[in-house]
Structure formats: C-alpha cells, structure tokens
Amino acid sequence: MARIASQSKGGFYATPEGQLSLILPHLQINQDEETEVINLLDPCAGEGKALKQISQYLKTYDVAVASFGVELEKSRAKKAEELLDVVINEGYESIRTEPKYSLLWLNPPYDEVFHERTELRFLRTLTSKTKNVLVDNGLLMFCVPQYVLGACSSVLAGRFKDIKVYRFTDEAYPVFKQVVVFGKFGKPHSSEARKQTKAYLKEIAEQGPEVLPTIEEIEEMFIVPSSTDIQCFRAGKLRNEELAEDLAQSLAYQEFEKRVTPKAKNSTMKNPLLPLKVTHAGIAVASGAIGGNFGNHIIVGVTKQVNEKQEVLDEEGLAKQEVYIKHYKSVVRVFTTDGIHEIQ
Structure with missing residues (x-):
C-alpha cells in the first residue's frame, strides 16, 4: 500500500x-x-x-x-x-x-x-x-x-x-x-x-x-x-544565463575587452609639448592620428610593405649573394580635384 x-x-x-x-x-x-x-x-x-x-x-x-x-x-x-x-x-x-x-x-x-x-x-x-x-x-x-x-x-x-x-x-x-x-x-x-x-x-x-x-x-x-x-x-547542460556569467568572469574575455575597448571614454588627442618635426608629422598622418576631410582635399595615411634587393659583394668586388630586405614605409596620400598625390 x-x-x-x-x-x-x-x-x-x-x-x-x-x-x-x-x-x-x-x-x-x-x-x-x-x-x-x-x-x-x-x-x-x-x-x-x-x-x-x-x-x-x-x-x-x-x-x-x-x-x-x-x-x-x-x-x-x-x-x-x-x-x-x-x-x-x-x-x-x-x-x-x-x-x-x-x-x-x-x-x-x-x-x-x-x-x-x-x-x-x-x-x-x-x-x-x-x-x-x-x-x-x-x-x-x-x-x-x-x-x-x-x-x-x-x-x-x-x-x-x-x-x-x-x-x-x-x-x-x-x-x-x-x-x-x-x-x-x-x-x-x-x-x-x-x-x-x-x-x-x-x-x-x-x-x-x-x-x-x-x-x-x-x-x-x-x-x-x-x-x-x-x-x-x-x-x-550549459544554459544561456550561465554562459553569460562565465563570459563576464572569464580572463580571456576581459583581455579581449581590454584590447578592443578604449581605456577612457571621450578621450581626446593632447597637444604635443614641442613642435613636431617632419618625421613626427608623417608618422602621425600615416597612423591615422591626424588627417581626414579638409574641405577641398582629403588626407589619408598609408603604410606599405616594401621589399628591396641588395647584392653582397665579395673581397674581389664580385656579386656573392642577393639579400632581400623587407621594411615598412609610411606614405601620405592627398586626394584633390586634380588627382591623387603621394607624399613620402
């Protein structure tokens, strides 16, 4: 019973x-x-x-x-x-x-x-x-x-x-x-x-x-x-709310968020303490820190990979081997009504 x-x-x-x-x-x-x-x-x-x-x-x-x-x-x-x-x-x-x-x-x-x-x-x-x-x-x-x-x-x-x-x-x-x-x-x-x-x-x-x-x-x-x-x-079985909680506590997610999220909201560029040299200005433009639409022209920074070939000579001045050197070169492109100009 x-x-x-x-x-x-x-x-x-x-x-x-x-x-x-x-x-x-x-x-x-x-x-x-x-x-x-x-x-x-x-x-x-x-x-x-x-x-x-x-x-x-x-x-x-x-x-x-x-x-x-x-x-x-x-x-x-x-x-x-x-x-x-x-x-x-x-x-x-x-x-x-x-x-x-x-x-x-x-x-x-x-x-x-x-x-x-x-x-x-x-x-x-x-x-x-x-x-x-x-x-x-x-x-x-x-x-x-x-x-x-x-x-x-x-x-x-x-x-x-x-x-x-x-x-x-x-x-x-x-x-x-x-x-x-x-x-x-x-x-x-x-x-x-x-x-x-x-x-x-x-x-x-x-x-x-x-x-x-x-x-x-x-x-x-x-x-x-x-x-x-x-x-x-x-x-x-893993549930949606558990997954959300795990992601919020995950070190990998925190690291990802740190890399893609600005450290400070509404952050602005600060003026340099000393006048920029030509090289500094070029790097700033190439990196995208400055540039954009200036009314009658547009400035865009571009970084290109450049491969150069050099010949290594022996003691008698004869070519012994070829060496390829890879480096990066920053270029400033100016778009105007007259065409596209590159400033190196």
Whole structure:
C-alpha cells in the first residue's frame, strides 16, 4: 500500500514539518572550529520546505547558511526558488557541483525501477568517488521506508560511520513506514564495524516499528561540520544565463575587452609639448592620428610593405649573394580635384 500511495504522488512525498521539528534540536554546529559557511543540499527538494526548515534552524547558531536544491518537476522547482538560495530544475544525476556540502537531506522517491530501489540509486550516486557532494564527516539525513534499509545497507555501511536509525512517530509512521538514517560521511573505523552496521541495517529492514526508537526519543547531538563557499552548482547542460556569467568572469574575455575597448571614454588627442618635426608629422598622418576631410582635399595615411634587393659583394668586388630586405614605409596620400598625390 505504501508503494501505491507513493506512486500516486509521482514518487514525491513531502516530509511532514512536525517530524522534522523533532529532529532539528539535535543538530549542532562545532563550536570549537571557526565556521565559514554551512552548505545544505536537497537533491529532491520538492517545494523546498524541508531544507528551508533546516536552514532556518541552523541560522540560530549565528552562522552563514547556504541552501541548494534540485527538483525535476517544474512547478515544484518554481516554489522552491522562493524558499531556498539556489534551485536547479534538473535531474539530480546531471548536476555539476563540488564535495563541499555540510549536510545532505535525502528524501528520494520511494519506488523501484529495473529491479533496483530508487533510494539506493540516489544514495550511491551522491556519495560515489566521482559525484560525491559531502565534506569529510558531512552529515547524511536519509529519509526512506524502513524496508529499504536492506537494499541500501552495503552503501551505508561502507561509506558512513556512526550510523543511527530512528523512525517517524506513531502517528506518521504507518503511511510510508519512514525512518531517518543519520551518518557521518567517511570510511568506518574498522572492517568489523562495517560488517556489524550492514548486518544491523539488514536485520531492522525485515522487522517492524517496534525495533526502532522514534525521533521523539533521540538523545545524541549530530554535528554539522563547516565548509567553504560553493563555486560551482550548475545544471548538466550549459544554459544561456550561465554562459553569460562565465563570459563576464572569464580572463580571456576581459583581455579581449581590454584590447578592443578604449581605456577612457571621450578621450581626446593632447597637444604635443614641442613642435613636431617632419618625421613626427608623417608618422602621425600615416597612423591615422591626424588627417581626414579638409574641405577641398582629403588626407589619408598609408603604410606599405616594401621589399628591396641588395647584392653582397665579395673581397674581389664580385656579386656573392642577393639579400632581400623587407621594411615598412609610411606614405601620405592627398586626394584633390586634380588627382591623387603621394607624399613620402
């Protein structure tokens, strides 16, 4: 029945706010270290309410908190944009980001595709070597049905340590039989600890709610580690607004703009301190600095490439070899009613 109810919602089932309110008092910032920022990620953000609730609570510690959400369904993504700092309307598997998240709230769709649990796919991808999103000792809060823990036991036991499992309250549990798995990202302390955790998760997956304490009975505190600013949080395909942002920050684009844009607007030619010599005037005209339409004639500066051939003589005065010399010559062309004149 739980699977039918989940599928009727397209695999989406928002976390009841009342359940999350019981968990939040047990989240804590490490007071012994200087906290730069706390990054939060929800790859199944829905309307963003769950992550917003977590973000608001952590801000009571007077630290900077940044919330990032991913939501595939367009209308829910629009609503999430109003609550979270950054939201991408995209599938979680194609997101490009960094392993800088302090907390991962993962409440994936409850379903099975091609004989594999969807919850396992989310967990395995987001904590893999190539796509991992968590910092060392980053906190995982994995909200799934209790019977799914068996399928996820290997990944949880192999990639997380200090795992604790609590179920929803008696009022909320029956619909989806949901539990919340807490764990620190990192290899277990020993292979024996990994085996014990895996066996424990498989065992409780086959039993009922009576084997687990409720979230009302949580006693320990779960530390949310600090991180640094996220520099990359992008959709899989490059979008127009992202391209515009990249170009604005690109050093190559800045260099190009510097070369083609005048350094100062409305810049004007300054008068020389001393009178120009003939050569100076010729160069100025040839370069285009002065010239143009003078009423009854037009002056244009032209620089031409000139090739000259010279013969190198030997000691007896005989031609030994020919040398070609290439240089540039500036010419001033004057267009008049009488014709075109070149001044060299």
